Amino acid sequence: MTPARPLKVALLGCGVVGSQVARQMLEGGDEFQARVGRRLDLVGISVRNLAKDRPGIDAALLTDDAAELVARKGIDLVIEVMGGVEPARSLILAAMAGGASVITANKQLLAQDGPTLYEAAAEAGVDLYYEAAVAGAIPIIRPLRESLVGDEVTAVKGIVNGTTNFILDKMTTEGSSFDEVLAEAQRLGYAEDDPTADVEGLDAAAKAAILASLAFHSRVNLDDVDCEGITTVTADDVATAAELGYVIKLLARCALAPDNSISVGVHPTLVPANHPLANVSGAFNAVFIESRHAGQLMFMGPGAGGAPTASAVLGDVITAARNRVRGVAGPGESSYSARPVTPRNLVPSRFYVALSVDDEPGVLAKIAASFARYQVSIQAVRQESEPGRPLGQGARLAILTHAARVGDMKAAVEDLAAMPEVTGGITLMRVEG
Template sequence: MTIGDAPVRVALLGCGVVGSQVARILVEQADDLKARVGRPLELVGIGVRTPGPRPGIDEALLTTDVEALVRREDVDVVIELIGGIEPALTLILAAIETGKSVVTANKALLAQHGAEVFGAARASDVDVYYEASVAGAIPIIRPLRESLVGDAITSVLGIVNGTTNYILDQMHTHGSSFADALAEAQSLGYAEADPTADVEGHDAAAKAAILASLAFHTRVNLTDVDCEGITGISTGDIAAAERLGCVVKLLARCSVSADGTVAVGVHPTMVPVEHPLAGIRGAYNAVFVESVNAGRLMFMGPGAGGSPTASAVLGDVVTAARNRVRGVSGPGESAYSTPGITDPGRVESRFYLSITVRDEPGVLARVAEAMARHDVSIAAVRQEQLGDGGYARIGVTTHEAPYASVRDVVSLLTATNDVHGDVRLLRVEGA
């Protein structure tokens, strides 16, 4: 622990988009940070994969011997911004083992190895802070971890991936195809050259696991999250949503099921325009929390970017440093509950089915019969002609039903001669 009037010494792992901004803020705002911590924050080293100068960074701070930096006896706080699982996991555990507090933005690591990391931190009596791991600059970890810890949270619903939100927003506002919207997102730096983690929902799924773990005081792993990305979303889906007064968003949902288990999923969802999340545009993120006593709360802001994410990282660094100065540690993992994970097939939602059928008498009745056979109740039906090809498109909105039942309806319909092609299926969020 830091004692006397010595500075709190910080090691930074990674000097990319976020890491370089963290280093900049540590230097440019040194006096303000000192006043907030009560001691100077001294950046003593920056671990990088490859040698060479970085613009605006003191080259004397750079080292490729990252493990040696982590194990230095004069380091108090380690900031991990490498990303990925390894070597990040090994380095974080080494930092904790040698008595250092850790600040990380690594959602994939925490979603897969959180139990190991938090267990090690508890054994060493050090802090692990991770505000930047879920929604960039948006403060959502601390409210769930501390501010709402006296309440009972019933659901967390959010847009937690800026790339996919930008793509879907472009499809709605400009009529862009998925491919064109993705290309634009890449040109603006919102999407990586390989956008798989974003567009397939994996990034959002890792964040959903973290949110569910915090909200329900349990351990939710990445493998517990039912995940569907947006690569299958077409301009036809966007148009169908608009006809229903909705927009399509990739939503992470964490909620308590009727039997007490926890449902965690990421899915493209039709959201009514009057819902607070429907108006979240561009690369912004938002998280909607419902609890027994506080009611409905929404947190919104930039979900990515160097400076916004660095802001969240530095907030954690200040908190960890204050704790070092006082000789205490902050709240650890709260995972006393073991409710279990709801089977995805039993999770209930409203659904929208887009079905291309032969334009003949009796077809709609047979569609309704198939849905009734699986106890799926129809809320509304819309039908439109499709040119002169002898086909029509039926759009069916259901009342709440288990996903497994709706999936069985889809299987039954696609096996009939009435239906042409695949049945499109999207969840529909309540207003």
């Protein structure tokens, strides 16, 4: 009997993740063949710099012509780990048009133009898999896309950026400032020289858009995500949160509202210390799902790094290869619900408000009246002497509210900022629960 033809695989990108994917494919050929039923042949790797040394990777596989690579005859699978919107989008579309299934880790492209990729895959009858796009090694895409399709997901909450979790965790455990921990994260390689995408929440926002799209069977793109970073979080905020029984995390939150709309946001959030997400430390990621019938589920693990992310990529490679062998395609886009996105000012949340005030009779009453004017109910108030001011002349207030609409809360804060008794900047954060 003639052996079945090997499946030809092209790899776009050979950086931290791509090099790990290539090495594991080259080293695990027999194992992958046993799992798929066909041999997987890595036939080419597109790179920017052909001269760069890549230990363990045959230089004959390398090419700096990505377009030529995806256009080669007989390519079955294309793995895209180069990142960015272009030329990744054009290369993926060309690969699909040529009949290849695609495995990608490109969160930015999926969050900005996922429907285009889905439509191209459906038209060509090929697969689009992207487990590694959201939380590294953590299997979260497949559970939302396949395992929970018989249930109704009501909320997805996640720590989906390892850099910011490392920073906030260090601020919590060591009392360090944001700038001190960011510098340490850069020295350790957890943060880029330009950390904007991480610390301003942009990376997490792309992942939130993908999670919301899958969880609620609706098209949600990056522009729909209300996004706020952690650059304004101070050591004092972290310490006060701890005294109140909370831990500050950069939380991506997607929720189904009673009116059937979807709220999607990324914000520094006070998480109750007894919540499972509060105990996710270091650069780890975690995703917490609430569903109608399965209840509460949590997935946790390494959210980045070459080897962990390559594990997720190769899981998709095996799945797509098995589909190829059987002549079937996996799940496509599920957007039948077409739920609208909740206007940002109407999203409900509990809030934490911190502000410096003159320590005088009647100040608390004026603040409470301002909150009441905008339908914001106060749950608790904590007062302490203002550092740097004579005893009895200044106070620092930490206020926890009941649930209120974002627009109402922001209007109340603007009202507070105009009061002459308010002497310092006002901190506003979401509170989970």
